[in-house]
Amino acid sequence: MNPISLIDTHALSCFVTLAEADSLTDAAGRLNVTQSAVSQMLKQLESQLGTPLVIRRTRPLRLTAAGLVLKQHADTIIGDLRRLTQSVRDAAQQGLTQCRLGLVTSCSEVFGSRLIAQMDQRIEQLTLRSGLTPSLVQSFLNREVDILVSNDPLDDIEGLERHTLFRDPLLLALPDSFAFSHHLPPRDALAVLAHEHSLIRYGRNTHIGAMTEVALRRMGVLTQVRYETDDTHTLMNFVRDGHSWGIISALCLAQVLPITEGIQILPLDNSRHARQMHLLARQNELGDIPAEIARHICQLMTERILQQLQIRAPWLSGDVLATN
Numbered sequence: 001m002n003p004i005s006l007i008d009t010h011a012l013s014c015f016v017t018l019a020e021a022d023s024l025t026d027a028a029g030r031l032n033v034t035q036s037a038v039s040q041m042l043k044q045l046e047s048q049l050g051t052p053l054v055i056r057r058t059r060p061l062r063l064t065a066a067g068l069v070l071k072q073h074a075d076t077i078i079g080d081l082r083r084l085t086q087s088v089r090d091a092a093q094q095g096l097t098q099c100r101l102g103l104v105t106s107c108s109e110v111f112g113s114r115l116i117a118q119m120d121q122r123i124e125q126l127t128l129r130s131g132l133t134p135s136l137v138q139s140f141l142n143r144e145v146d147i148l149v150s151n152d153p154l155d156d157i158e159g160l161e162r163h164t165l166f167r168d169p170l171l172l173a174l175p176d177s178f179a180f181s182h183h184l185p186p187r188d189a190l191a192v193l194a195h196e197h198s199l200i201r202y203g204r205n206t207h208i209g210a211m212t213e214v215a216l217r218r219m220g221v222l223t224q225v226r227y228e229t230d231d232t233h234t235l236m237n238f239v240r241d242g243h244s245w246g247i248i249s250a251l252c253l254a255q256v257l258p259i260t261e262g263i264q265i266l267p268l269d270n271s272r273h274a275r276q277m278h279l280l281a282r283q284n285e286l287g288d289i290p291a292e293i294a295r296h297i298c299q300l301m302t303e304r305i306l307q308q309l310q311i312r313a314p315w316l317s318g319d320v321l322a323t324n
Contacts, residue, residue, distance in 0.1 A: 001214035005048055012074050013040050015053070019071040022060040061163035099289065100127045102136040106232065107277070110254040111300045117204045124290060132230070133207055140280065147290055149297065151207050151275045161283050163294035164323045166301045169274035170208070170215055171253060172266040173236065186269060187219050193245060200227040200235050200244040207275060212247045215273040232256055235248060239263055249275065250316065254305050258311060267312040271320045278292065 005080060016189055021027035028035040046053050053067035062145050063071060099119075101106035103112055116126055129139065133150045140148040141157075172190070174180060178197055181189040194216075200236060201223075202209035209228070216223055227244060232252045240248045240263050247268060253260070279297065281290035303319050309316050 003052075007045070007048065011041055011045050011076075013078055014038070015045060016071065016074050016078055018042065018054070018061070019063055019067065019074075023059070027061075058113045072211065078209055079187065084129045098127075099123050099286065100126045100129065100144065101293075102131075102134065102148045102150070104133055104150045105130045106191055106249070106251045106255050107149050107297075110305060111297065114300055114304070115293065115296055119289075119293060122292065132205075134205075145249075146281065146286060147293060148280045149277065151277055153278045154280055159283050159292055160280050163279040163291065165277040165279055165294060165297050165323045167274045167323050168249045168251045168277055169209060169271040169320050170249055170268045171271075172245070172254075172264075172268045173239050173240055173248055173260075174264050175242045176262050176264060176265070177242050178245060178264075180264065180266065186254055186267070187221065190219065190268075191221050193268060194221050194223045198224040198226040198244045200229065200238045200246045201225050202235065202247075203228045203230045208247075208249055208252065211273060211275060215247070218273075219269055233259070236260065236263065250309060250313075251277070253312065256307055257308060260312050263312075267315060274320075276323060 014027075017030050018024070018027040018041075021030060024035050024038050026043075028038045031038065042054060049066070049070070051066045052064050055062040055064055065172065081323065086120060101115075108128065112130070114130055116128065117125060129145060131138065133152055136145065136148055136150055137152055137154065139145045140154075151168075153164075154160060168313060174193065174197075178193065181192055184192065201212055204210060204213065220297070227238060229238075232248065232255050235246050236256045238244050238261055240259060240261070253265060279294045301321060306316070306318055
């Protein structure tokens with residue numbers, strides 16, 4: 001079967017003008033071309049569609065049944081094309097675009113809605129996808145996501161622009177009922193805590209879970225791990241209810257601030273252990289939008305989010321979150 005030849009939009013526009021004219025001569029005048037050119041266009045269109053579109057030798061001009069159908073649909077198509085043209089021009093003038101943004105779950109919950117609101121004047125339609133880093137990275141590589149915010153900088157992938165956003169330090173979370181020996185060096189106090197109480201930890205398939213294991217090993221602390229979870233709310237509920245102590249990040253703490261009453265938030269090893277958060281986008285595809293989103297995220301973290309964190313962790317400073 002031969003493929004169907006698509007109608008040229010210029011021919012379609014000319015046919016609409018012809019259908020609204022009294023004659024070929026009238027149509028030629030409206031189009032500012034010769035009558036011969038209009039007649040040739042009509043013949044080519046009828047040949048392409050395999051049917052007459054105009055009843056000849058009538059005045060005013062009359063359309064066949066097929067011509068009436070074509071005119072009806074052509075009006076809609078031409079109108080849509082005009083609106084499309086205007087939308088493209090408006091986007092060029094105003095910088096509007098469509099964007100698919102991928103945020104790790106903690107970022108999505110903490111500042112996703114505020115970020116969307118701040119980009120409202122630059123992005124016509126924003127689709128937000130959240131989840132764990134591995135699935136979001138795969139979506140980004142599959143071009144299902146345009147901009148990615150996660151802890152993986154994808155250093156082995158070429159053609160990306162990268163913006164380092166903030167440092168996300170690991171924190172110690174324990175119930176008020178658990179004693180922590182502040183008169184001891186932090187590592188010794190943590191070793192005592194780990195000896196007396198079990199740990200609830202993020203699963204090893206998560207980046208923070210892997211970081212937790214590395215941090216404790218470097219600190220020389222042996223732990224009793226009785227519980228694992230991928231969900232920050234579940235982890236903090238276990239801690240709040242006195243079942244165990246946990247290690248979270250500052251960003252994860254911001255996720256669950258309303259349920260941290262009765263929980264001590266302390267620095268872990270002087271905040272030496274942290275993940276870096278990055279924003280990634282493909283070069284030369286979204287103009288300055290990735291850089292603008294990165295600026296908004298940094299501002300949200302160092303101002304609004306930091307102030308909220310300091311309510312539960314007054315010792316937490318902007319220097320701890322800074323990437324330099």
